[in-house]
Amino acid sequence: MAERRPTDPAGRGHPGPVAGIVAALAGRVPAGPVGGDPVDLAGPAGGDLADLAGGDPVSLAVRAGESPLQPGTGLLPLPVELESRSGPGAPASYPADVAIDPALGPEAYQLTTDADRPRIVAGDAAGAFYARLTLSQLPVGPDGRLPALRVADRPRFGWRGVLLDVARHFLGTDDVLAFLDDLADLKLNRLHLHLTDDQGWRLQIDSWPRLAEVGGRSGSQGSAGGWYSKDDFRRIVAHAADRHIVVVPEVDFPGHTNAALVAYPELACPGVVPEPYEGDEVGFSTLDTANELVYRFTAEVLREVAELSPGPWLHLGGDECLSTPDEGYAEYVRRAARLVTGLGRIPVGWHEIGQAGGLPDGVVGQYWNYTIPEDGHAARVRSLVAQGGKVILSPSDVAYFDMKYTADDLLGQDWAEGPTSLREAYGWEPTTVIDGLAETDLLGVEAAVFTEYLCGLDAVRSLAFPRLAAFAELAWSPAPAPGQQRDFAGFTRRLAGYARRWDARGVSYRRVPEVDWEA
Numbered sequence: 001m002a003e004r005r006p007t008d009p010a011g012r013g014h015p016g017p018v019a020g021i022v023a024a025l026a027g028r029v030p031a032g033p034v035g036g037d038p039v040d041l042a043g044p045a046g047g048d049l050a051d052l053a054g055g056d057p058v059s060l061a062v063r064a065g066e067s068p069l070q071p072g073t074g075l076l077p078l079p080v081e082l083e084s085r086s087g088p089g090a091p092a093s094y095p096a097d098v099a100i101d102p103a104l105g106p107e108a109y110q111l112t113t114d115a116d117r118p119r120i121v122a123g124d125a126a127g128a129f130y131a132r133l134t135l136s137q138l139p140v141g142p143d144g145r146l147p148a149l150r151v152a153d154r155p156r157f158g159w160r161g162v163l164l165d166v167a168r169h170f171l172g173t174d175d176v177l178a179f180l181d182d183l184a185d186l187k188l189n190r191l192h193l194h195l196t197d198d199q200g201w202r203l204q205i206d207s208w209p210r211l212a213e214v215g216g217r218s219g220s221q222g223s224a225g226g227w228y229s230k231d232d233f234r235r236i237v238a239h240a241a242d243r244h245i246v247v248v249p250e251v252d253f254p255g256h257t258n259a260a261l262v263a264y265p266e267l268a269c270p271g272v273v274p275e276p277y278e279g280d281e282v283g284f285s286t287l288d289t290a291n292e293l294v295y296r297f298t299a300e301v302l303r304e305v306a307e308l309s310p311g312p313w314l315h316l317g318g319d320e321c322l323s324t325p326d327e328g329y330a331e332y333v334r335r336a337a338r339l340v341t342g343l344g345r346i347p348v349g350w351h352e353i354g355q356a357g358g359l360p361d362g363v364v365g366q367y368w369n370y371t372i373p374e375d376g377h378a379a380r381v382r383s384l385v386a387q388g389g390k391v392i393l394s395p396s397d398v399a400y401f402d403m404k405y406t407a408d409d410l411l412g413q414d415w416a417e418g419p420t421s422l423r424e425a426y427g428w429e430p431t432t433v434i435d436g437l438a439e440t441d442l443l444g445v446e447a448a449v450f451t452e453y454l455c456g457l458d459a460v461r462s463l464a465f466p467r468l469a470a471f472a473e474l475a476w477s478p479a480p481a482p483g484q485q486r487d488f489a490g491f492t493r494r495l496a497g498y499a500r501r502w503d504a505r506g507v508s509y510r511r512v513p514e515v516d517w518e519a
């Protein structure tokens, strides 16, 4: 009992989620005696089960008793779309009754295990998927029984994303699929694929074939390069969709384009002779924004990327264009954003695009500067919102997991206000980053793993995990009450249990000293 986390019947201002990302993962939800009267173990403050059914963001009630659960036996005939999600990284196919009630809202679910068979009511298919994930994370006793409990859960942010940079060090299709499994298990729902940069171009484009064939040959630090065929990319999109993850493809224009310029030098400014690049500088390359051919190129690339991407968003980059003249930059961004809306998609760009006027309504800006913004950055975000835009927050000092964990790490960068510890990754509050924004201006949050120095899936994972679990919980869980902090100690306790899932799947992660890992 001493280990049990308190429950909050109102579900508001809960200091640390008990359901959600790492729900009860350490196996600390107590099971009461079988057959006892249903007693609310939370005591007087715990409320009644009925109280918890009202759609509180994240709440959980534990009651005396157990619910039988035999993984792998007595499977219900599940809807096909749930059955198809039983691969690695997908929730175990536990028997459960599933009903959909759209009134709960997107991605929300309620899970009850106080009867013979777990019951799920979900707002949509994603909510049912998350309910099963939570179910698969609950501590099953040796006799295959679950504690009797009720979870009413829904995410704080609809955009819980991760950027994976496959441009600097290419990652093969199977590695991306494995990473998608990692993300799904943390209830993350966007994979932002950074497909192009100075060091390499990673997607087949039929109308400009040399992009992949020539621009795809290079990579950071002399790495071999590589690129996705259209079929590879479709596999990634389908695997993601199966796990309720939307792929957000990024072609980074008009800067970060050296690999494209090596393939097609006619897109570069007059006199520039692009050479393959393997270093880690940014800001030196640009499309020639005064050349109409560049706009035809942009339109044709975006059209092919859109054809491959069923999701609503196309990311057109726009960051760190230090070699693009200001006027050319604004003109280019405006036109590229209009091309995206013309394809029936929502344009996303790094927050610098807010320096352009005339952006389409609904444009999305991704903020990468710090939790305390440097001069000028917040203003660009506010300009974007004033134009009818929405914001994704990726503050690089807390959400860039290509940063070192500690100063003495060999692997990782440190430009974003130094290393980023697990505690820092867990402890920031999205609504306080940019003054003047309401929570409704935020689509959500996104972490990033850039790969100038990360070669291969193991390197990516060992920088991403466990910080990405901290990030996922921050993205899903309710805001702490005013003046309160998230419960980091509670998180690390649950994380130690969650790590068993990484161990079981052979996922590399850093055993940071802030966590009391199991043996």
Ligand code: TNX
Pocket: 282, 319, 320, 350, 368, 396, 400, 402, 413, 450, 451, 452
């Ligand atoms: C910044 S912040 C970048 C990337 C780098 C990364 C390395 C931003 C939009 N871009 O080009 O890969 O830093 O940490």
